[in-house]
Amino acid sequence: MSCVHxxxxxxAGLAAAIELSGTDRRICLYEATSQAGGRCRSYHDPVLNREIDNGNHLILKANHHTRDYIQRIGSTAQFHTPQTHYPFIDIKYGYQWELKRPFYLPRLPLIDYIHLLRIGLMGGCVGNYASPYDNLHRRFLAPLCTSILNTPPEQASAMLFARTLRQIIAEKGGAEPLLPLHTLHASLIAPALKRLLDQGCDIYYQQSLKHITLTDNRATELHFSRNVIPLGADDIVILAIPAHGIEKLLPAIPVPQTYHAIVNGHFITDHNQPNGSFIGAVGGALDWVFFKDGLISTTTSAANALADIDQDITATMLWHDVCRITGVRKPLPPYRIVTEKRATYAATPENLKRRPTTQTDYNNVLLAGDYVRNGLPATIEGAIKSGMKAACTVYAI
Ligand SMILES: Cc1cc2nc3c(=O)[nH]c(=O)nc-3n(C[C@H](O)[C@H](O)[C@H](O)COP(=O)(O)OP(=O)(O)OC[C@H]3O[C@@H](n4cnc5c(N)ncnc54)[C@H](O)[C@@H]3O)c2cc1C
Structure with missing residues (x-):
């Protein structure tokens, strides 16, 4: 029986495996670390003494590939929509506003809506379309661009931003959030692993791929840290590892070159906000505050500057902002700062040109991952879409 490795x-790897499981091919899934999930993972934190996610992850109802994946792994009941609107606060000036149904736009002068329609039409970066001092920029473009593309407006591709925004807003209810009721692992990872094991897939942990032997434009051997696996004539390899890993294994494939960090702060504290609710913010050190099960969690995107600061200082800055947003007046509680330095590639026009396609010049090697060319930003939706596409391409080879 031929095998898809x-x-x-x-x-991306899990979505590919789910798509292929139950077919006439053997599926072998190899993971370098001791747990699945990659940049979307949960673990027990000894300081907080509870399960935490590496970062708050927002899924939108317009993310159809993700919803399909969730349905297929039987995890729909693990998600909820705690609120349909997006409240924002300007920490510096104290101003508050909401993005809400039906169009999720802030109240702006007519001329700003006209500027909004122009975004992406002439290419370039999001920041070229509005001055940083305009409300259009401060209350809409900057927070959304930074959150959706993990890239500040002055660097972010206007085309990708405009296309993503259109996809979200064009669909009725598409902008509404879908949040995991518990952890990312419980909602997106564990049910997929269970399904794969039930379907007879082989899953190997602590198997890091170090080298691929290539003969006549085909992969013929996979060299892992512990062993070498020879490939059969009909075997196919799906590389669902991040772009910087591809650069080491197959340097001839162009990949995005620069990244942005995301910093999450988790603070153990009582709060009286509804479970799962969240608030967006501008003018401070954080972009979002999430309230869940006795935990206040913050997210700062495009956070390369914050990522290099001492964690105690970061925690103090984030907690200071949390206090201003919520009105809580308490000293810094027990916390955990999680810094993902290469959270996603920077969605600059230059990097987008370097996104590779699913099919490579090597006949039996396919790519999957949020950096692969798929019309979407580096998100859960992009990763799942690329995994599903790689799985479907297996049959075209
Ligand atoms: C803090 C944070 C917050 C985020 N927030 C959001 C959000 O709100 N909404 C959203 O949609 N997206 C969000 N994202 C982005 C989203 O998490 C990623 O786009 C997505 O998880 C990427 O999945 P992937 O499978 O492409 O890559 P990864 O998750 O990186 O998976 C790659 C896997 O390959 C393994 N691997 C690497 N090298 C090897 C090797 N040589 N051999 C074997 N295995 C290897 C890795 O260990 C990893 O498990 C966020 C990301 C971060 C970090």
Whole structure:
């Protein structure tokens, strides 16, 4: 029986495996670390003494590939929509506003809506379309661009931003959030692993792919840290590892070159906000505050500057902002700062040109991952879509 070897058990690898499971091919999934999930993972934190996610992850109802994946792994009941609107606060000036149904736009002068329609038409970066001092920029473009593309407006591709925004807003209810009721692992990872094991897939942990032997434009051997796997004539490899890993294994494939960090702060504290609710913010050190099960969690995107600061200082800055947003007046509680330095590639026009396609010049090697060309930003939706596409391409080879 021919085998599909999937390298990397993040969402792209899991989505590819789910798509292929139950077919006439053997599926082997290899993960370098001791757990699946990649950049979307949960673990027990000894300081907080509870399960935490590496970062708050927002899924939108317009993310159809993700919803399909969730349905297929039987996890729909693990998600909820705690609120349909997006409240924002300007920490510096104290101003508050909401993005809400039906169009999720802030109240702006007519001329700003006209500027909004122009975004993406002339290419370039989001920041070229509005001055940083305009409300259009401060209350809409900057927070959304930074959150959706993990890239500040002055660097972010206007085309990708405009296309993503259109996809979200064009669909009725598409902008509404879908949040995990518990952890990312419980909602997106564990049910997929269970399904794969039930379907007879082989899953190997702590198997890091170090080298691929290539003969006549085909992969013929996979060299892992512990062993070498020879490939059969009909075997196919799906590389579902991040772009910087591809650069080491197959340097001839162009990949995005620069990244942005995301910093999350988790603070143990009582709060009286509804479970799962969240608030967006501008003018401070954080972009979002999430309230869940006795935990206040913050997210700062495009956070390369914050990522290099001492964690105690980061925690103090984030907690200071949390207090201003919520009105809580308490000293810094027990916390955990999680810094993902290469959270996603920077969605600059230059990097977008370097996104590779699913099919490579090597006949039996396919790519999957949020950096692969798929019309979407580096998100859960992008990762799952690329995994599903790689799985479907297996049949075209
Ligand atoms: C803090 C944070 C917050 C985020 N917030 C959001 C959000 O709100 N909404 C959203 O949609 N997206 C969000 N994202 C982005 C989203 O998490 C990623 O786009 C997605 O998880 C990427 O999945 P992937 O499978 O492409 O890559 P990864 O998750 O990186 O998976 C790759 C896997 O391959 C493994 N691997 C690497 N090298 C090897 C090797 N040589 N051999 C074997 N295995 C290997 C890795 O260990 C990893 O498990 C966020 C990301 C971060 C970090």
């Amino acid at each position: 999937i390298i990397g058990a993040g969402l």
